[in-house]
Amino acid sequence: MGFGRVQQRRLSDDIVERLQSMILEGTLKPGERLPAERVLAEQFGVSRPSLREAIQKLAAKGLLVSRQGGGNFVAEALGSTFSDPLLQLLENNADAQRDLLEFRHTLEGACAYYAAQRATELDQQRLTAAFAELQECYARSDTVTRMEEGVADAHFHLAIAEASHNAVLLHTIRGLFDLLKRNVVTNIGGMYAVRSETRDMLMQQHRELYEAVIERRAADARDIVHRHISYVQDVLAAGQQEEQREARARRRVGV
Helix, strand or coil: CCCCCEEEEEEHHHHHHHHHHHCCCCCCCCCEEECCCHHHHHHHHCCCHHHHHHHHHHHHHCCCEEECCCCEEEEECCCCCHHHHHHHHHHCCCHHHHHHHHHHHHHHHHHHHHHHHHCCCCHHHHHHHHHHHHHHHCCCCCCCCCCHHHHHHHHHHHHHHHHHHHHHHHHHHHHHHHHHHHHHHHHHHHHHHHCHHHHHHHHHHHHHHHHHHCCCCHHHHHHHHHHHCCCCCHHHHHHHHHHHHHHHCCCCCHC
C-alpha cells in the first residue's frame, strides 16, 4: 500500500481560514476596512508577505476588495440577498410586504429564541445600546422622522440576530437589512394613522422582547416576536380594510 506525502499547509491558508471565520461570524462586516497590513500582520503574528498572499486569495474569492492606496475592505455586497431594483419592487408591492411580515415571524422568532439562550455579556451590552437608541426615538415622537425610527427599530432586531450566534440567521438578517428597514418605515407610517395607541404598543412590545432576551427567557422571547408581528399585521390589515371601505363610498357618490 502506498502512502502519499502529507502536504504542509501554507501559512497564508491559515490566515485565510482565520479571516473567513471572522467574516462568517460577523466580526468583520460588509464594507468594513481591515487594519493596515503592518498592524494586521503584527496582530496575527505573521509576516507581511504571508498576509498579503492571504488577502489576494480572499480577494479572488470575492470576499475582500483591495483599493489602490485605500486599504483592504470586506466586500460591500457580501450577503446582499436582494438587489436594489428588486428592493424597490418589493417595497412598493402590498402582497410582498405581507409576505415579508410572514417571513419575519419565522426568522426573527428564531433569532430571539437563540439570542436569549446564547447572548454573551458583550452581546447584551450591544443590545442594550440598540434598545436605548430605539427608546430615544420613541421619546422624540414630535421630532423624530419615520426613517430614523425605522433604522433604530431595524438595528434593534439586528442586534438580536447578532446575539443569536447563528451565522445563517445573522447573514440572512443582514442581507435583508435594507428591506427590513424600509418595511418598518412603511408599516409605522400606516399604523400610526390607523390606531392612536400604536406607538405605546410598539414601545411595550419592544421592551418585553428586550427583557426576555436579557433575562434568558427563550420561549417567551420567541412568543413576543410572534405577538409583535401579529399586531403589526392586524393593524395594517385594518388600515387596508378602511381604505377599501373609503374607496367604495367614494365610488358610490361618484367622487
